[in-house]
Amino acid sequence: MQAVRHVVCALSGGVDSAVAALLLRRRGYQVTGVFMKNWDSLDEHGVCTADKDCEDAYRVCQILDIPFHQVSYIKEYWNDVFSDFLNEYEKGRTPNPDIVCNKHIKFSCFFHYAVDNLGADAIATGHYARTSLEDEEVFQQKHIKRPEGLFRNRFEVRNAVKLLQAADSFKDQTFFLSQVSQDALRRTIFPLGGLTKQFVKKIAAENRLHHVLQKKESMGMCFVGKRNFEHFLLQYLQPRPGHFISIEDNKVLGTHKGWFLYTLGQRANIGGLREPWYVVEKDGVKGNVFVAPRKDHPALYRDLLRTSRVHWITEEPPAALVRDKMMECHFRFRHQMALVPCVLTLNQDGTVWVTAVQAVRALATGQLHIPKGFRDLPVPGVAPVTVPLGRVCCVLQRGRVPGQREDRAAGAVRLHTPEEPAQRWGGHREPQ
Numbered sequence: 001m002q003a004v005r006h007v008v009c010a011l012s013g014g015v016d017s018a019v020a021a022l023l024l025r026r027r028g029y030q031v032t033g034v035f036m037k038n039w040d041s042l043d044e045h046g047v048c049t050a051d052k053d054c055e056d057a058y059r060v061c062q063i064l065d066i067p068f069h070q071v072s073y074i075k076e077y078w079n080d081v082f083s084d085f086l087n088e089y090e091k092g093r094t095p096n097p098d099i100v101c102n103k104h105i106k107f108s109c110f111f112h113y114a115v116d117n118l119g120a121d122a123i124a125t126g127h128y129a130r131t132s133l134e135d136e137e138v139f140q141q142k143h144i145k146r147p148e149g150l151f152r153n154r155f156e157v158r159n160a161v162k163l164l165q166a167a168d169s170f171k172d173q174t175f176f177l178s179q180v181s182q183d184a185l186r187r188t189i190f191p192l193g194g195l196t197k198q199f200v201k202k203i204a205a206e207n208r209l210h211h212v213l214q215k216k217e218s219m220g221m222c223f224v225g226k227r228n229f230e231h232f233l234l235q236y237l238q239p240r241p242g243h244f245i246s247i248e249d250n251k252v253l254g255t256h257k258g259w260f261l262y263t264l265g266q267r268a269n270i271g272g273l274r275e276p277w278y279v280v281e282k283d284g285v286k287g288n289v290f291v292a293p294r295k296d297h298p299a300l301y302r303d304l305l306r307t308s309r310v311h312w313i314t315e316e317p318p319a320a321l322v323r324d325k326m327m328e329c330h331f332r333f334r335h336q337m338a339l340v341p342c343v344l345t346l347n348q349d350g351t352v353w354v355t356a357v358q359a360v361r362a363l364a365t366g367q368l369h370i371p372k373g374f375r376d377l378p379v380p381g382v383a384p385v386t387v388p389l390g391r392v393c394c395v396l397q398r399g400r401v402p403g404q405r406e407d408r409a410a411g412a413v414r415l416h417t418p419e420e421p422a423q424r425w426g427g428h429r430e431p432q
């Protein structure tokens with residue numbers, strides 16, 4: 001029987017992964033640190049930020065006295081993450097490259113490298129998240145006092161491993177982990193899942209990890225850095241000028257360089273206008289962007305959407321959803337947004353309908369994540385089970401369709417074709 005002894009920890013040169021590696025050492029694992037170079041970017045002083053981060057990761061390994069490796073996934077990152085990011089933008093969606101990076105790079109390329117080349121029994125990252133397997137291990141160590149619980153055999157665990165929210169709800173990163181495979185998850189340890197960021201910093205300070213403690217939190221997309229986002233995108237995508245059109249009176253208010261540059265709910269800076277306007281709709285065919293004069297305009301709210309094919313972390317949809325075809329739970333479509341109560345309805349083609357209990361603002365296509373209801377907590381008082389979804393493929397309408405609940409309760413979900421923006425918001429006409 002193979003036990004978990006060797007853990008390969010992804011070290012970014014930041015404080016979280018440094019403390020994750022330290023905690024693994026303390027738990028008695030044999031630990032190896034790996035830095036991944038995914039993108040070549042220069043900071044404002046012309047220094048390659050990845051090289052600086054790599055140096056910091058190397059120093060962490062020296063301090064912890066563990067082996068260090070560096071791998072390059074620049075080609076894979078470009079093909080699987082960055083190209084997907086550009087394609088999605090070109091289609092008018094709002095992609096999340098962090099989710100795609102976790103799926104293809106950290107929990108696929110890195111995972112396989114660690115297992116196949118370095119002989120890892122498990123991998124670890126500094127993400128704030130937990131798994132049901134880890135919870136079980138911690139429980140065993142605490143209550144059954146089995147030291148060998150540390151090295152239990154992860155490969156033979158029969159039940160699907162669940163992804164659980166972190167104890168620090170502000171730092172929780174399960175949104176970014178929503179496309180990770182079951183295969184990788186069952187061999188992943190998140191040492192920070194039960195800790196707060198503040199406590200993690202304290203551990204770093206007490207353990208000579210000052211050089212990572214002083215670094216700034218990574219924010220936004222790593223490849224964009226401090227550059228202007230619009231300029232950055234236009235380096236890669238062809239401009240497609242179009243109009244900004246008011247949904248109130250169908251008037252042309254100005255022009256833009258590309259409809260794909262705008263995300264639902266975003267404030268649009270329209271040349272020559274002092275008052276703010278907000279993006280409520282995009283017309284990819286004509287290249288127009290429809291705007292509303294208020295941040296809380298009703299046109300920005302939706303309570304019903306249909307996803308694309310779902311990626312279930314546990315591989316199968318929850319038994320209750322398969323049995324009843326409907327399930328109450330919660331969802332979010334942005335990292336750190338509050339969870340919204342909703343009802344899921346399963347379709348035969350693997351997609352689901354999500355009906356939010358209250359309408360939500362600016363539900364952009366491209367991302368979605370559904371943790372299961374709080375009623376189904378694995379351990380009372382702890383975070384909910386996460387059952388993440390794939391991408392939202394289309395948002396259909398603002399309000400409920402009369403009789404819809406009855407339709408779905410009977411298991412006969414009607415499929416609605418997305419309406420044209422012009423019909424949807426009161427029939428505004430083509431711009432003159």
Ligand SMILES: Nc1ncnc2c1ncn2[C@@H]1O[C@H](COP(=O)(O)OP(=O)(O)OP(=O)(O)O)[C@@H](O)[C@H]1O
Nearest residue numbers: 010011012014015016017034035036125126127218
């Ligand atoms: N270039 C990299 N090389 C190796 N591991 C990485 C790299 N970038 C991220 N990771 C892993 O993914 C985890 C999450 O990264 P992310 O950038 O989202 O969070 P973070 O809070 O900034 O983490 P950290 O403080 O460790 O940099 C990191 O803790 C680390 O384990």
